[in-house]
Amino acid sequence: MxxxxxxxxxxxxxxxxxxxxxxxxxxxxxxxxxxxxxxxxxxxxxxxxxxxxxxxxxxxxxxxxxxxxxxxxxxxxxRPVTDYYIHNVAGNSVKTYDLTDLHEHDTDWCDAxxxxxxxxxxxxxxxxxxxxxxxxxxxxxxxxxxxxxxxxxxxxxxxxxxxxxxxxxxxxxxxxxxxxxxxxxxDWEEPEEWFQGVKAVVDVDPDAIDDRFDLDPDEGAAHLFSGDLFDDVRGGGFLYTNEDSLSIGTVFHLDSLLEREAEPHELLDALLTHPLLAGWFENEYDEREYAAKLVPDSKKAAxxxxxxxxxxxxxxxxxxxxxxxxxxxxxxxxxxxxxxxxxxxxxxxxxxxxxxxxxxxxxxxxxxxxxxxxRPRRYDLARAVGEREGVTSAVERVLESPLGSLAVGNPIADRLLERAYNSPFLVSMLPDTKTGYVSLPTLIAEEHGKTIHWESEIEPPTLEERIGDLTYDTDVGNPHIELLDQSLDASGAAVTACPVSAEDFGGGCYRSEAVKTNGTEETLVSLDTQPCVECGTCAVVADTEWEHPRGGKGVEYREG
Amino acid sequence: MRSIVLTKGVPDFSEGAVSFDEEGHLERGKTPTVMNPNDEFALQAALQTKIRHGGHVSGMSMGPPGYAEVLQGAMETVYTDDSYLLSDRELAASDTWATAITLSAGLETYQEEVADIDIVFAGFKTADGETGQTGPQTCWAMDWPIVTHVVALDIDPDERTLRAKRLVEGDVDEIETVEAPLPCFVVTDPEFEPTYRTASQRLTRKRLRAETEERAADHDDHLTTWDHADLNLDPDYIGLDGSPTIVSSVDPIPKAPSEREATMIDPDAGDGMGEVLEEIQPYAAEADD
Known part of the structure; x- marks a missing residue:
């Protein structure tokens, strides 16, 4: 024009x-x-x-x-973050490292x-x-x-x-x-360039936050979680203290989510119901909002x-x-x-x-x-070696062997590992493989961890309840996403990867349905954009024409 | 552009607010007063005029002192600059004729004491009287041109004309485009929708909203009240004495009987679902065709 x-x-x-x-x-x-x-x-x-x-x-x-x-x-x-921890988890065994040194590196201030x-x-x-x-x-x-x-x-x-x-x-x-x-x-082409995060904002009284996290009112805590609680999907969990709520979420490599056909909300629930968190909830769980977001990986996408x-x-x-x-x-x-x-x-x-x-x-x-x-140069250099499949599996085999347990499991290694985690230099080289996210933390927890003996009685809301609690102004008759290819090959991945869809759940965005045509039955993917939280996951993993809704339409987050 | 919006307080007929006595007569004292819903569109048209062309908008109403709240509401929703209330015991029980005479006197007084008016906006009939007469009668008294059923409006301030789209209802609804010279009376249709398609118009609207908050809170400072003497009106020609209309009686409108039938089925009764299936079977067959 x-x-x-x-x-x-x-x-x-x-x-x-x-x-x-x-x-x-x-x-x-x-x-x-x-x-x-x-x-x-x-x-x-x-x-x-x-x-x-x-x-x-x-x-x-x-x-x-x-x-x-x-x-x-x-x-x-x-709250400002004054305490920073990572929890290595293997079953009910947890080994916690204090990452405050790493957190404070180059940090003037940091707030939730x-x-x-x-x-x-x-x-x-x-x-x-x-x-x-x-x-x-x-x-x-x-x-x-x-x-x-x-x-x-x-x-x-x-x-x-x-x-x-x-x-x-x-x-x-x-x-x-x-x-x-x-x-x-x-573009929206490569799942490797993206993370997907889901988050629950949980209502907790300010005094209870001070008490349970051992904080003054002007202090806050950040906790990270990695290990075997996420079904081998590469990624981890986080918990941050707000004034009168907690932000608890999980972030995973999108390609890993796809490979494992994992349901994002279930991985979040795995964290929410882990016994480690039970002590912070004291069996009260009031979820204010469920949210999701696609996150670019600057190392690859910036x-x-x-x-x-x-x-x-x-x-x-x-x-x-x-x-x-x-x-x-x-x-x-x-x-x-x-x-x-x-x-x-x-x-x-x-x-x-x-x-x-x-x-x-x-x-x-x-x-x-x-x-x-x-885009740290150190990562580009380390990635060239570290993310090659052969190297990853060789390291994985060593970690799984008695030798690995010996290497990680001795008391000196424990101190060195905490120091290594706190090194900005080493952290910037961490390759994005299962080793860093799952195997090493699991081994650390197995070798050094303390076992938690209590059980969690938390029951997070179902996906249907979570969608029901969100606020939408639906642009009726004007869906903002068009599914271009309904075949399972092209778009089936969205059924699990979409954070508001799930296998065998009819109330989400993406569903797979058996359709009979000319005497043969085939499984097709269908889309209803009403529950969409506009995260963009399906733009990457399915064949869509993806746009945002018109101004003011679609989901409206109250917490975010 | 200088505009006046005529607005009226009416009983709040919404569910839960309105109160009727045993004989079905409206209980005026127990029912709150709100702005006549149709006036909202007149107000929006005045706001659109102000945002697009600048200028001044005044709200005007005839009624008891309590109607000041209706004018305050107009200020809050469409950011009118000031309010004029024509209020006097002598004006009580006016019919549409006496009201039109009074309003036209209000408009003329405004022109003499405040400024020349370019456009008067009025809504399409009130929720209580539903005559639709007051706007046109007021205009007749002013001897101005009038454009009614307006759904869209464009003004050319240089040519001093307006161009309006009017909804003409008939066997087939038609949109008629008319042009009129200013000053002019504009009666908006409930289908009227203001449009703000440029960023600067929307920024202006946002600025007006921010400016109005303070003004609306001190509404009394921006309210002028005129009685019959201010308006130079003879008490014999206004209020009840000036109203030729005689209301002989008021009958409540009986509720139309429901056309739907309901059958209660006991969910515990074993054959309940069978009955339901039997009932819907014919419709299912219809759908198959």
Missing amino acids: AAATDDYEHYEAIVVGCGPGGAAAAARLADHGVETLVLERGTEAGSKNVSGGLIYGEESAPYTLADLFDGVREAATE VLRRELDSWLERRVHEKTSETGGGVLTNVRVNGLLESDGEIVGVTCDELEPITADLIVAADGVNSELAREAGLM HREPYRDRLVLVGDAAGQMQAQGPIIKGMNHAVTAGALAADAFAVTRGNADPAAAGRRYTKLLEDSGTMAKL
Whole structure:
């Protein structure tokens, strides 16, 4: 379409998405006096967002959330993390290492967050700031594509508004960024490049949290879990303390979930019902919200040059989510990237070359050390050896042998292992194999662990109950995902991998059904998008045409 | 653009709020007053005009002092700038004629004392009287053009014209596009939907909402009340004395009998399900065809 773009409204900068990355970009753009329009598809910022969630303020980062938003930690985050542990689990045997040293490496501060609270607070601040430079934040607006003129990106198109042109377009539209895909910068192809996380926010009285986790009211704990409680799926669990709730979740490599045909909600339940957690629940379990999210693995997916023309990608949209062993950092990098993109635009403002800001942004990501954190060279080197199947199985065989038990099981090894876990250098080399996630932790627990003798009486809600508790504004008659290939080969993986679907459950998004055609019976996959939590898993594992729902439609997270 | 929205308080007829006596007569004292539901569309049309073209919107109502709350509600929902209440004991028991005379006097007083009006918006009939007469009669008294059943509206401030789409109901519903000079009366249809398709319009709406919160909380400071003397009206031509309509009696409308039949089946009775199956069998056969 040869658009007469002169007729459209123009803003100096458009930021798509008002999560931490978009908020940082918009706030910084406003600081530079740039007229900035922020478009958010949720009914309020945070209503579409999920994170584990810890947000870090790194000492080495050029920007942290607290630098950009005065008072955010007091007003909109939960407890700071003061204690950090990893639990190696083998059956009822658990060996716990204190990871506080690793956690504190390069950490100025680190808070647990719930995204509805955090992002909606940021939205209000961003609206105040951007209003002063002629823009503002609009919610319930879904940007659905890029506006091009003569093959060059010049603006965005929306479901709810006329097209808008801009000198800079910041795609901070999350892990399933439609803009990044339309620009050809990201794809949904390889399950290896993704993690999938599911989370339960559990209601617990603040005093009970202090008491059961041995915390003062201004302290918080982070606990990680690995070992044999997840059916050999590569990944682990986490528990973070909020003001008056716990965020408990599991994160797995998507390819491993597929390979094991595991049900994500069942793996979460395996953690929730483990005896180790029983002491923290005291047999009371009140789940406020079930949530799910796809997580890019920056080691493989972070785009090294995240721009095209006037479009720059920020945060999850650019794959900027660092997960290396027990280190999980996403929001902080999105904040840094957003602010750097804004700075890049400020210094290249008025430059005739539309890609000047993008090029500068790429350089700032490199120079600030951000890209090196997202794509560590050490990992690339170690991966070349460590993730080769032969090496993995050889290491696995040694660990399973008496020799392995001897090596891991002696008292010196115990101390060395705790130190190794606490080494940022070693952790950044951890290859993504079963060894790191399952075999080694299991062996550690078997050799050094203490056995827990009590039982858990917790009964988490069923998937049906969890879906029933979520809030939806369904866009009736206008499903946002189209299943292109109904065959079991093409799309069957979604039945188990989708966090709101399950084998033999009729109330989820994806079901497999036996259908009789011309006398033969075949199993086909069907889709009902009503329970969709918009995580994007099926975009990777099934053959779909995947879009976000229109502005304000679809799932609305209250906790996030 | 300067607009006035005419609005009225009506009994809240919603389930649970409305109260009837034993003879089926409305108990006015026990039923809360709310804004006439159809006026919502007139208010939305006024807001759309303000967002697209700027300017000023005033709410105007005739009624007892309690109607100030209705005007305050209008301020909260569509961010009117101020409110005018035509309130006087002499105005009590007005029919549509006397109401129209009073409202037109209110509009003329506004033009003399405040500013010239470009558009008057009114809703399509009230929930209590349901006559649909007051808007057109008021307009007649003003001798202005009127466009009724408006579902969409565009204004050209430079040409001082408006272009409206009206829903014409008949054997087949039709949409008619008409043009009228300003000043003009606009009666909105319940199908009216405001549209804000540009970012700047939506930002303006958001700004107006933020600005209004404080103003609506101190509504009394933005309320002007005019009595019959302010409006220069002769008591003989307003209120009950000025109302030619005589209501001889009011009959409650009997409820239509339900067309559905219900049969109770005891779930414990063994042949209960058999009866159900027998009942639905003919429909199943129909579906097979």
